[in-house]
Amino acid sequence: MNKKLLGLASMLCGLALLSTTATAATTLRFAHPAPQSDLQQVLAEAFKKEVERESDGELQVQIFPNGQLGNDAQMIDGTRSGIIDITLSGLNNFTGLVPEAAAFTLPFMFPDHEAAYRALDGKPGQQVMAKLGEFGLEGLAFPENGFREMTNNRGPIREPKGLQGLRMRVNNSIALNDMFELLGANPQQIPVNELYTALETGVVDAQDHPLGIVVSFNFNEVQKYLSLTNHAYAALALVMNKQRFDSLTPAQQQIVRNAAADATRMQRSMNIQRSESMVQQLKQKGMQVNRDVDTAAFQQAVQPVWDKFIEAHGKAMIDAIQQASAKDSAEPQS
Structure with a gap:
């Protein structure tokens, strides 16, 4: 175990000791990376409320927002090791464990939210959850960040050539x-909690995130242009340490599963409902917003990204996602 995890373990052991001396309840430590103003916190609070109510207080949930327990990779490692009980993180952060899950992040995979839900709540998503079990994680649900949009300080992005030269x-x-490298941008990986400063200081001059993240991290303060490209869907994964989950009674396990499903439905719905108001909010704060994006040109330009994925991982997961996400899919939803 590295020094960061040892330090985290020490802190959380102290918190656990306080919890057990105060009450006989089982305390579940729930970590996520977003600010308290984000819908990820709303989901966590809804989950906490339902779990504590339905368990008559036998289960308590302690929420650690805003990356308090580390970045995404550290929180996932902490959950696998049992230092953290529950983590909410982007599905992309689990693709090192389940590479085929990256199919969900391919550009322009989903035309709308409902198509994504059908795939995530259907067999393809269940396959990913089952695979996570091999790595000490119990998959609970797939909330969302939503569709990714592009922001930058140079000008509106309407077609693929608009990305050329952007950091x-x-x-x-x-x-x-x-995708970004193919379209002529200079992609740089920076943790989200360091991104505001990177944009402010000019380390990078563009980024892509769903609207909720743009708002909750105040990127409008350091970005001038917002282009509604909807170029990729960003799912979240809500997971629990498998050993911890298995230690609960069957009734408690069902309470946790039900609370995860209910909180996810609420969070997804709120995210869709707030989308347009977030656009207007960003406009009022000075961002210039454009919707006139040549989606067909982008789809054609990024085909090599799909080809590379298929070469590395095959086409089975893509086919499963496309079949499950189709409007006439008879796939049962969980």
Whole structure:
């Protein structure tokens, strides 16, 4: 175990000792990377409320927002080791464990939210959850960040050539790195909690995130242009330490699963409902917003990204996602 995890373990052991001396309840430590103003915190609070209510207080949930327990990779490692009980993180952060899950992050995979939900809540998503079990994680649900949009300080992005030369912050998604590099940008991986400063100081001059992250991290203060490209869907994964989950009674396990499903439905719905108001909010704060994006040109330009994924991982997961996400899919939803 590295020094950061040892320090985290020491701090959380102290918190756990306080919890057990105060009450006989089981305390679940829930970590996520977003600020308290973000819908990830709203989801965590809804999950906490339902779990504590339905368990009659036998289960307590302690929330650690804003990356208090580390960055995404550290929180996932902490959850696998049992230092953290529950983590909410971008699905892209789990593709090192389940490489085929990167198919969900391919550019222009989903035309809308409902198509993404059908795939994530259907067999393809269940396959990813089952695979996570091999790495000490119990998959609970797939909330969302939503569709990724582009912001920058140079001008509106309407077609692929608009990305040429941009120093673009990217996450660790191989597909998105490949996409931005293919389109002539200079992709640079920077943790989200360091991104505001990187944009402010000019280390990068562009980034892509769903609207909720743009708002909650105040990127409008350091970015002038917002282009509604909807170029990739960003799912979140809500996971729990498998050993911890297995230690709960069957009734408690069901309470946790139900709370995860209910909180996810609420968070997804709120995210969709708030999308347009977030656009207007960013406009009022000075951002210039454009919707006139040549989606067909982007889709054609990024085809090599799909080809590279298929060469590395095959086409089975892509086919499964496309079948499950189709409007006429008879796939049962969880």
